[in-house]
Structures are given as C-alpha cells and as structure tokens.
Amino acid sequence: MPSAAAISQLLIHPTELRSVINYKLWRDKSRDITNPAEFETSGYDRETMRKCWDLLDFSSRSFSVVVKELEGDLARTVCIFYLVLRALDTFEDDMTIPNDIKLPNLRNLHRKLHEPGWHYVGSKDKDAIVLESFASIQKEFSLLDPKYQVVIEDICRKMGAGMADFAALATPEQPVAxxxxxxxxxxxxxxxxxxxxxxxxxxxxxxxxxxxxxxxxxxxxxxxxxxxxxxxxxxxxxxxxxxxxxxxxxxxxxxxxxxxxxxxxxxxxxxxxxxxxxxxxxxxxxxxxxxxxxxxxxxxxxxxxxxxxxxxxxxxxxxxxxxxxxxxxxxxxxxxxxxxxxxxxxxxxxxxxxxxxxxxxxxxxxxxxxxxxxxxxxxxxxxxxxxxxxxxPTFLTITGSSGAAQTAIDPANGDARAVLFTKIITEAKEKKEREKREALMADLRARGIIKDRTPEQIAAAEKARIESMNESPPWLMIGSIIVGILAVMGGLGYGIIWFVMNYLDD
Amino acid sequence: MPGEESYLIIGGCGFLGRWIVDQLVERGETKVAVFDIVQRHFDNNITFFTGDLSNAADVENAIVKSGATSIIHTASPHYTAPADILERVNVTGTSNVVDMCLKHNVRKLVYTSSGAVYLDGIHQLISADERLDYAEKPLDVYNTTKIEAEKIVLNANDRSGEGLLTCCIRPCGIFGPGDQNNIKQWHRVVLNGQTKWQIGDNMNINDFTFVGNVARAHILASDRLAESYPCDRFRDPLPSIDLSVGERRVPTSEARPLGPNTSPSEKDLEVAKRFASKEYDPNDLRPVLRNRMDHFSEQSNLEDESASVPVAGQAYFVTNGEPVYFWDFARTVWKHFGPLPTSYWVLPVALGYIVGLLSETFAKISGRQPGMTRYNISQVVQNRYFSIEKSRRLLGYEPTVGIQEGIQLMADWYKEELAKKGEPESKKSR
The missing domain is CATH 1.10.600.10 (Farnesyl Diphosphate Synthase)
Known part of the structure; x- marks a missing residue:
C-alpha cells in the first residue's frame, strides 16, 4: 500500500502517475535468477551464491534489480564484482577501524580473493555483513570463469591501493581527510x-x-x-x-x-x-x-x-x-x-x-x-x-512498433537540416532507383533480350520501379493514422488509469 | 615558413582585418600590406593602400604594388548599412577583387563570409553544417549580398589546383577588443536600463566567436589552401573543446596523477607521466561513430586509402565551439558594466516579432532607421549554432581563447576606450 504522501505526489505529477502505471503493467522482468532454468548461470542453487544474491539485495538496494537482469553469467559476475568492491568500500567508510588495520586490508583484499574462508569481523559499518560473509563471496569468486577473475582482481588491487592512499591522509582531528x-x-x-x-x-x-x-x-x-x-x-x-x-x-x-x-x-x-x-x-x-x-x-x-x-x-x-x-x-x-x-x-x-x-x-x-x-x-x-x-536530431521521428520502426522527417520542424536530410534521402533514393533500372537493363542486354522483352519482364521492371517509388511515405495517411492512434491511446490510457485506480491496489 | 608569402589584407584597418594583420606580423611575416578605404593604423612595417573596393583600378593598384600572393578579403560594411553600400562593397567590390586576382595570377584568396548566409528568419540553425543550401529568401540585404559574394569567390576557385585557390570563412557572432559596432549596442542596453528584458524563453542556443580565433582561422585557411585532407583521418576523434569550462583530463588506470601516493612504483610514475603529457593511448581513443546522415559519413567510409578532400573551393564555419544560450551571453557581457537585475520581464517571441514589424513599418513611413527589426528579434530568439568539424579537420582550426575569457578581454578593452573618451561605464555613474 503506497503512502498517502506518495499518492499525493503522483496526483500532482500526472505524467509520473502514467509512468508508474505503465511500469507496473508493462515492464516485465527480463529474467528471474531464482528460476531453476537459470541456475546454470545464476548459481542460485548454491548456498554460497544465494548468500551473495542476498548480500547484493541488502547492500545495493535499487541497483540489484538492474544487476539481476544482465544476460547470462554476467549477472552473477557483476554481483560478485559489486560485492568485492563493497567490501573495500566498507573498510574505507568505517571510521571506527584505525588506519593500521584499515590500510593493510585495503591494499591486500585482492589477495584474500584466493584465501578460502577469509573474512573480517569487527566492522561497525552498516554493510559489515559483507565483510563477515566474505568467505561466500570468495567461494563464488573462485567459481567464476578465470577471464572474469583477472578483471575483478585487477580492479580490486588498484582500487584498494588508491583508497589506502587517500585514507592515509587522515588525522585524529580529521578522520576523513x-x-x-x-x-x-x-x-x-x-x-x-x-x-x-x-x-x-x-x-x-x-x-x-x-x-x-x-x-x-x-x-x-x-x-x-x-x-x-x-x-x-x-x-x-x-x-x-x-x-x-x-x-x-x-x-x-x-x-x-x-x-x-x-x-x-x-x-x-x-x-x-x-x-x-x-x-x-x-x-x-x-x-x-x-x-x-x-x-x-x-x-x-x-x-x-x-x-x-x-x-x-x-x-x-x-x-x-x-x-x-x-x-x-x-x-x-x-x-x-x-x-x-x-x-x-x-x-x-x-x-x-x-x-x-x-x-x-x-x-x-x-x-x-x-x-x-x-x-x-x-x-x-x-x-x-x-x-x-x-x-x-529531434526532427527525425520514429514511427511504427518495435521491429518495424521507420524513421521519418517531421516536415513541421523548423530545423534547417530537415530540408537538407529530405534532399539527401530523395537523392539517394533516386540514385538507387536509377542503378536498379540500369542493372536490370544491363542484365537484359547481357542476355541479349533487350530489344524484345517479354511482357513478364516488363511487368517485373515496372513493378520494381513502382515499389521503389512507393517508399516515399504518404504524409496525409500517416498523419491521420497517428491522430487516430493517439485518440485511441488516450481513451485506453484513461481507461487503464481508471481501472488501476479503482481495482488494482499495490 | 614566415616570409614566403606576400599578404594583402583587404579591410585590414577594420575590426577583424586588424587582428589578422597583427597575428601575421606577430608570427614573423615580413610582407604584409593593407587595403582599406581609410587608414586608421600607422605601422612602418606594413604598406598601406587606401582606395575604394568598388573601383577596380584602386584594387588593381594595391594588388600589383603589394605583389600579393595571398589575399585575405575581410572588408564588409556593418549589416545595418544602407542597401546600396552593401551591394557596392560586398558584390561589386568582391567581384573586383576576384577579377584582379585572376588578371594578376594571385595564388590564394580567402574571403570573410558570414554564418548569416543561412539565415532566413524561419529555419532554426541547429548544429548546422556546410552542406545546407543558402537561404532561399535571405533575411536582409546584408545576407543577400554576402551570399552573392560567396558564390563569386567560390566559383573563381580553380579546381585543377593550378590557378587561383579560394575559400570562404563564415564566422558567427564575432566579438572582442577592437569591435566598433556590436559592443556599443550591448553597452547601450546597459545605459538604457534595458537589461531586465528578455525576449523568448532563453532556450535558443547561439554561437559567438572571439575575434582572435576568427583571425587565426583565416591565416590557417591561407596556409592550407593548396592542401588536401586525407579521408581516412575522418575516422580519428577530435578532442572536446573545453576552453571556458576548463580542460581537465579524466584520470584512468593507464594515465593518472600520483595524488597522495607517497611510495609510487615505477609503473605509478610512468602512469603519472603519461597523465601530465598530452598523449593518449591509441586504444583509448574513442571510435567516431557516424550515421548515414552525418556530414562526413561518406568520406569516412571510403575504402580508397588515397582519397582526400581539397581545402580550396569550400566554405567553413568558424565559431568558438562553445555554443551558449543567447541571453546568458548577453548577461555575461552586461555584468561587466554594472549589476544585473535579479528578475526579468519576459516578452513572448510572437510579441517580439510584432514589435519588430511595427518598428520596421514605422521606419519605412518615417524614412528613419528602425530601432528594432524582425532580423534583430530573430537573432535573439532563434537557434543559430553550427558544427565546426569541417574547419577543425580541414583547416586544423582550434579556438584558443574561450568565450568567458574573450568577453573579459572585450569588456576590459571597451572600458579603457570609454575612459579615454570620458564616457560612463554603467548607468549609475551617469
């Protein structure tokens, strides 16, 4: 149930209300890592990886959604990458850990990636659990394809060293320099x-x-x-x-x-x-x-x-x-x-x-x-x-549904380039048409039938020509279709809002 | 090599012309001559010819006597000048220059055109490039005559490369020290207390160009006029122009400063050295992605390794590469002459055009100069900014003075001018 404040915010910003409704109704998650079919790449069947997914949810909140939607083994890899860096970050952020403990840990964490069982207890940071559960992260790291391990370890080493350089500037009066x-x-x-x-x-x-x-x-x-x-x-x-x-x-x-x-x-x-x-x-x-x-x-x-x-x-x-x-x-x-x-x-x-x-x-x-x-x-x-x-350029409008999208030039736009682009496209089209015709003629000539073309060939050539000419979009029809679609969409949209507000509750 | 070429700067006593003369002398050119209608400067290392551009004999005299091998033609009346003068200088004058160049086998001619050749008051110029056609109905006589002059100059280019080589530079919104016209208009707004006005919503982006940068572009054009730009270089990225915002290199693990690192390794030192240098790892250079409508998509996709584009016979936009929202530029200039109001009166665009039309009609009836024309209005409410990729690549042009610094230089200079004349800087001191 959304809070009253959230609802009133949405009412003040009607376009955002539409977004929220669209999001709930239309945006489906592209993958579900808990699905057994995904186990091979998501590793969700292993206890250590389940732990890692939980840690990701806990420490990254909103970010975890986009990580989980990455394709194939990238989701799991990025999850481990994120947690390793989160471990560094936890050391860096924790102002209760003195520098004589903090700096060596920052500089050496990349080595711990090869030390099964290593973990750190004693952080008071909000993400301390990442350090405490590092053994699971390490275990999962070791299961990653070596090509990924190299990248993660390299970045961990560089980041740890850099963080340590900056953390070393701290003084008792100024714990974060x-x-x-x-x-x-x-x-x-x-x-x-x-x-x-x-x-x-x-x-x-x-x-x-x-x-x-x-x-x-x-x-x-x-x-x-x-x-x-x-x-x-x-x-x-x-x-x-x-x-x-x-x-x-x-x-x-x-x-x-x-x-x-x-x-x-x-x-x-x-x-x-x-x-x-x-x-x-x-x-x-x-x-x-x-x-x-x-x-x-x-x-x-x-x-x-x-x-x-x-x-x-x-x-x-x-x-x-x-x-x-x-x-x-x-x-x-x-x-x-x-x-x-x-x-x-x-x-x-x-x-x-x-x-x-x-x-x-x-x-x-x-x-x-x-x-x-x-x-x-x-x-x-x-x-x-x-x-x-x-x-x-904003004068290029994209019409049609996905898969069959068409680019068109908005003739009402005042951009001087719209005129230029129209000219370029027309010229390219004419050139293509000319070339097509010439190729056909050359072909016919080569076959020695240029003088007496069969009715079928003439019809084919004519058809090809007409087809290429018809590529130019009929503006009036497109315009009226757009207006029609908009009207229908508007009606549907209001219908959906009405429906959602009345019958669907969060 | 300085000293090789013999230069004749037409309009060399004018705002831009003088900057070109100074830059030529500064780099050690020894043969620099000036042709202008009146002599305003007196240097003993420069030969001056006074005369009228519309008089072919005057032009011929200067070309013959100076022995010019490269002519830079910057002369043009202000856009508010009467039609007959614009016609005489821009069209007849330019035609005379071209005729005499041909007659006396001058090798190079660089003409100062204007970004205004595309202005028709209707179309917005948004990241516009040189492929556009001239305005079908130019906004005023100035634009009409500039278009005609440009055609005369470009038609005279000898495509075989043997004879006269020509090109046109189209600067947009020139400003800077030495300007006798625009700064007065900017300043008058302050004196009249009109800085609280704004026409339109200030979402229109305009290009302005520091005069020194424009001058450099002309000299570069003259230097490179006989050269060609290899097409495969269209695939190399151009650096971002960050003169005003501040040029800063983004650190990477292959190029970063040492920072607080107290015990750097060999590798750290090497990486820090690379950061301090201007060098980039070739692998780090971003690929230039061009869609098929891109200005240079055709050239960059050519498979012929030897293909190239000649520098001559073309027009080039020259700007500071830092387009800005129009009223922000205006206010930055005004700020130098007194504090700005904290809130503005915003006049809708349509109303602005009506005021312009009324003012023009009234001026026609009364026979006086209009206070505000539709042209003025269109300049302050329309988008008018350009892509300068062509001049950056083919001419090797890069602005060296940013907008922020340029305005400062202009304001400092103008304040000095005012002080010399004993005129007030701002409204309060009046």
Missing amino acids: EIKTIEDYDLYCHYVAGLVGEGLSGLFSSSGKERPWLSSQLTLSNSCGLLLQKTNILRDVKEDVDDGRGFWPREIYAAHGFDSMKGLIDPAREKEALFAASHMTLDALRHCCDALDYMTLLKCQSVFNFVAIPAVMAIATLDRCFMNPKLLKQNVKIRRGEAVGLIMKAVNPRDVAYVFQQYARSIHQKVKSDDPNMLRLSIACAKIDQWTEHHY
Whole structure:
C-alpha cells in the first residue's frame, strides 16, 4: 500500500502517475535468477551464491534489480564484482577501524580473493555483513570463469591501493581527510568509481556480449563512473557533513568563501553554498557527453539498461539538486514516479540522450544570473543539447512498433537540416532507383533480350520501379493514422488509469 | 615558413582585418600590406593602400604594388548599412577583387563570409553544417549580398589546383577588443536600463566567436589552401573543446596523477607521466561513430586509402565551439558594466516579432532607421549554432581563447576606450 504522501505526489505529477502505471503493467522482468532454468548461470542453487544474491539485495538496494537482469553469467559476475568492491568500500567508510588495520586490508583484499574462508569481523559499518560473509563471496569468486577473475582482481588491487592512499591522509582531528584540488577530486572519484567503470567494460568485453575493444575505452569508462560518483558526492553533502566527512574539493568551496564544508550547511550562507553546489554541478556535467558517447558504443540491450539507468538517474538528480535549498538541509531524492519514468526511457541511446537534453535544459533554466559560473554552466548545458541534436536530431521521428520502426522527417520542424536530410534521402533514393533500372537493363542486354522483352519482364521492371517509388511515405495517411492512434491511446490510457485506480491496489 | 608569402589584407584597418594583420606580423611575416578605404593604423612595417573596393583600378593598384600572393578579403560594411553600400562593397567590390586576382595570377584568396548566409528568419540553425543550401529568401540585404559574394569567390576557385585557390570563412557572432559596432549596442542596453528584458524563453542556443580565433582561422585557411585532407583521418576523434569550462583530463588506470601516493612504483610514475603529457593511448581513443546522415559519413567510409578532400573551393564555419544560450551571453557581457537585475520581464517571441514589424513599418513611413527589426528579434530568439568539424579537420582550426575569457578581454578593452573618451561605464555613474 503506497503512502498517502506518495499518492499525493503522483496526483500532482500526472505524467509520473502514467509512468508508474505503465511500469507496473508493462515492464516485465527480463529474467528471474531464482528460476531453476537459470541456475546454470545464476548459481542460485548454491548456498554460497544465494548468500551473495542476498548480500547484493541488502547492500545495493535499487541497483540489484538492474544487476539481476544482465544476460547470462554476467549477472552473477557483476554481483560478485559489486560485492568485492563493497567490501573495500566498507573498510574505507568505517571510521571506527584505525588506519593500521584499515590500510593493510585495503591494499591486500585482492589477495584474500584466493584465501578460502577469509573474512573480517569487527566492522561497525552498516554493510559489515559483507565483510563477515566474505568467505561466500570468495567461494563464488573462485567459481567464476578465470577471464572474469583477472578483471575483478585487477580492479580490486588498484582500487584498494588508491583508497589506502587517500585514507592515509587522515588525522585524529580529521578522520576523513579533505580533498584539496579538483585534480585530487577527479583522482579520488577515479579510484572509487572510475575503476568500477573500467572493470565493468572489461567484464562486458570478456563476456563477448560487447565488442572486445570496449575494455580499452578507459577514458569513457571512467567518465561514466565519475558522473555517478560526483552526483552522489554532491547530493550527500548534508549527510556527509553531519557524519563529519566531506568529499567536495576545497578548491571549489573555497572559491565561494568557505573555509570548511561545515559552512555549507549554515542557513545564513545558503546563497553562497548553492553557488558552490552549482560549481560542483558544473564539474559533474563535464562528464555527460563522454557518458553519452559510451552508451552509443554498447550493443547488448541488458548491458545498455544496466549502464543507462544509473546515468539517467544521475542527470535527473543533478537537476533535482540544482539551486535547491533542500540540498543543504536534507537528503534530496528524485520522486519514485520520476525514477520509474526514467527507467522506462533508458532503453536506447536516442531516448537517453533526450533525457539528458531535457535535464540539461532544466538546469540551464535555473541558473541565476549572479552565479559566478553562469556562462560556464550555459556552455556545459548547451554542449549536451548540441550532442543530442547532432546525434539524434529531434526532427527525425520514429514511427511504427518495435521491429518495424521507420524513421521519418517531421516536415513541421523548423530545423534547417530537415530540408537538407529530405534532399539527401530523395537523392539517394533516386540514385538507387536509377542503378536498379540500369542493372536490370544491363542484365537484359547481357542476355541479349533487350530489344524484345517479354511482357513478364516488363511487368517485373515496372513493378520494381513502382515499389521503389512507393517508399516515399504518404504524409496525409500517416498523419491521420497517428491522430487516430493517439485518440485511441488516450481513451485506453484513461481507461487503464481508471481501472488501476479503482481495482488494482499495490 | 614566415616570409614566403606576400599578404594583402583587404579591410585590414577594420575590426577583424586588424587582428589578422597583427597575428601575421606577430608570427614573423615580413610582407604584409593593407587595403582599406581609410587608414586608421600607422605601422612602418606594413604598406598601406587606401582606395575604394568598388573601383577596380584602386584594387588593381594595391594588388600589383603589394605583389600579393595571398589575399585575405575581410572588408564588409556593418549589416545595418544602407542597401546600396552593401551591394557596392560586398558584390561589386568582391567581384573586383576576384577579377584582379585572376588578371594578376594571385595564388590564394580567402574571403570573410558570414554564418548569416543561412539565415532566413524561419529555419532554426541547429548544429548546422556546410552542406545546407543558402537561404532561399535571405533575411536582409546584408545576407543577400554576402551570399552573392560567396558564390563569386567560390566559383573563381580553380579546381585543377593550378590557378587561383579560394575559400570562404563564415564566422558567427564575432566579438572582442577592437569591435566598433556590436559592443556599443550591448553597452547601450546597459545605459538604457534595458537589461531586465528578455525576449523568448532563453532556450535558443547561439554561437559567438572571439575575434582572435576568427583571425587565426583565416591565416590557417591561407596556409592550407593548396592542401588536401586525407579521408581516412575522418575516422580519428577530435578532442572536446573545453576552453571556458576548463580542460581537465579524466584520470584512468593507464594515465593518472600520483595524488597522495607517497611510495609510487615505477609503473605509478610512468602512469603519472603519461597523465601530465598530452598523449593518449591509441586504444583509448574513442571510435567516431557516424550515421548515414552525418556530414562526413561518406568520406569516412571510403575504402580508397588515397582519397582526400581539397581545402580550396569550400566554405567553413568558424565559431568558438562553445555554443551558449543567447541571453546568458548577453548577461555575461552586461555584468561587466554594472549589476544585473535579479528578475526579468519576459516578452513572448510572437510579441517580439510584432514589435519588430511595427518598428520596421514605422521606419519605412518615417524614412528613419528602425530601432528594432524582425532580423534583430530573430537573432535573439532563434537557434543559430553550427558544427565546426569541417574547419577543425580541414583547416586544423582550434579556438584558443574561450568565450568567458574573450568577453573579459572585450569588456576590459571597451572600458579603457570609454575612459579615454570620458564616457560612463554603467548607468549609475551617469
């Protein structure tokens, strides 16, 4: 049963209500790891793997859904990868573990992947159970295909070393050392998130579901990780400062007059704090086009969803936090309805680009003219806009159902390129037609029957010509069909909403 | 090699022309001459010719006496100039230049056209590239004459590569120190207290270009006019332009700084060195994916390894590669001349066009210059930004001064100009 607040939120945002209904009715899980037919790749019949799936549910929450929907043995592999990194993260986050225990554990965890039975008791972190149950993770790691083990161990070693470098800066007064420069901030995010991107690309390539060279696309892989990590660091400012931590680089908040991150949550300095947050947003936005580039390189649908869902959530979160005073007072989250709508859209690079474009525009609309980074934000948002319009011009409409989708040019769109594209297509079509005709003539000539074609041949040539001519879409008919479909859909939609609201309860 | 070419800069005393002259001299060119209608600068290492472009004899005199091998023709009246002057300078003048180039065997001609050749007031220019056709109904006389001039210049290109080589540079929204027109308009808005107005929803993206970058593009065009761009290089990625936002390399496990690492290994040091260098591992370079509608999909898919595209005979967009939402650019300029209002009055686009039309009609009746034309309105409410992949690849053009820095340079210069004349900077000091 959804809460009254959730229902009222949905009523205020009717498009999101539609999303939630669509999601419940239409989105079916692509696989069920508990199904015996899946045991071979999901490992759900083994106690240790069941433990790992449970740990994933427990420690990742929303993320576990997309992991489980990955195809074949990728789901299980990514699950183990995630848990190994979660173990590192738990060591890193736990401020009750002193550095003389923490640092060796961070630097050596990759070795523990080959030590059956190893586990760690004594963490007070919320995810301590991951360390306590490490034996199960280790066991399952050892059962993975060696090509995956190599990737996971390599990333675990690099991440552990990087985390240890940063953790070593801690002092008794400052248990989590501040990050000084933007360069250090990038490096920190590379260690904790960029490497995850590298590792995932490595796993995708190794699985054969993605192209082999994806694993060498280190810059793009890191950019995806940095976008997500920077979004979280920006969003968690209040929680982190309350816990005595902070990951915003001094270089950014000092530029807005703050000596420490504590000042950011001082209500009296809200204006400057929001400008500092806007600066953090600007820094995160610079990874967006790389992330979009990365997603256009993917070819496996479940991998695409896995990458795209967190990415659209990130840009939506950046927008939700932008110039939002609540950011400094509480944990800002995107609404459930909005999240569900995003999940539905994150299925192809074109729609994902439109999501990015929409939120980039929204961020731009909220920039204050006295923001010191006003023009830079404008450039950063416009860049996403240009990326989208360049790769997926909005005047190209995609009609028809999946499998038989047709691209058409919207003649009502004012984009000058629409005229150009129409011309190019027409010319290409005419050329093809001409070539076809000439090929046929040449063929007939070769067979020496050019002069007296049989009625059948003439008819065939004529038919081919007419067919190729008919490829040009009849706009009036398409238009009226669209209008008709829309009308029917509208009616059905309202019917479904009415039905769901009346008869279906969560 | 500096000193090889003998340059004649037509319009070399103008805003852009002067920047080109300065950059040529700065890189050590010894044979630089200027042709302009009035001489505004006096340097002893530059030969000046004064004359009228529409007078073929004047043009001939300058070309012959300067012994020019490369001509950069930047002269053009402001777009608000009367129709007959636009016609005389842009069409007759350019035609004279081309005729005299042919007559006296000048090798290279680079013409300053304009991004406006596509403006028709109806279509939005969204990541537009050079494949588009000229505007069927250009918005005003300036655009009409620029299109005509461009055709004259490009038709004169000798495709055999033996004779005259020509190309057109189409800068979009030039700004910077030395500008005698646009900055005055920007500044007047501040003096009139009109910065609280906004027409449209500020979702329209525009390109602006720092004058120094445009000047560089012209010189590059002249340098490379006889060259060709190999088609297989269309598959190489171009770096992102991040002048204003800040160029930062994303760290990877193969290229990252040392950071707080106190006991780096050999490998760590090597990786840090790679990060500091500008080098990328070839395997890390992203593939360039082009769909079949992409500007260069045909060229990049050619199997013939020796295929190439000639630099000459083409037009090139030149921008800062940092398109921005129009009113954000405006406000960044205005901010230099006093604080901005915290809220705006937003005028809907349609209303803006009505105001423009009324103003034009009134101007026609009264015979005066209109205060606001539909052209002005379309400039502030329409998308007008371009893809500069062609100039980046074929000319090797890269902007070097970002928009943010460029505006600062322009504002600093203009404030100095105002101080020299004793005029006020902002509304309050008036």
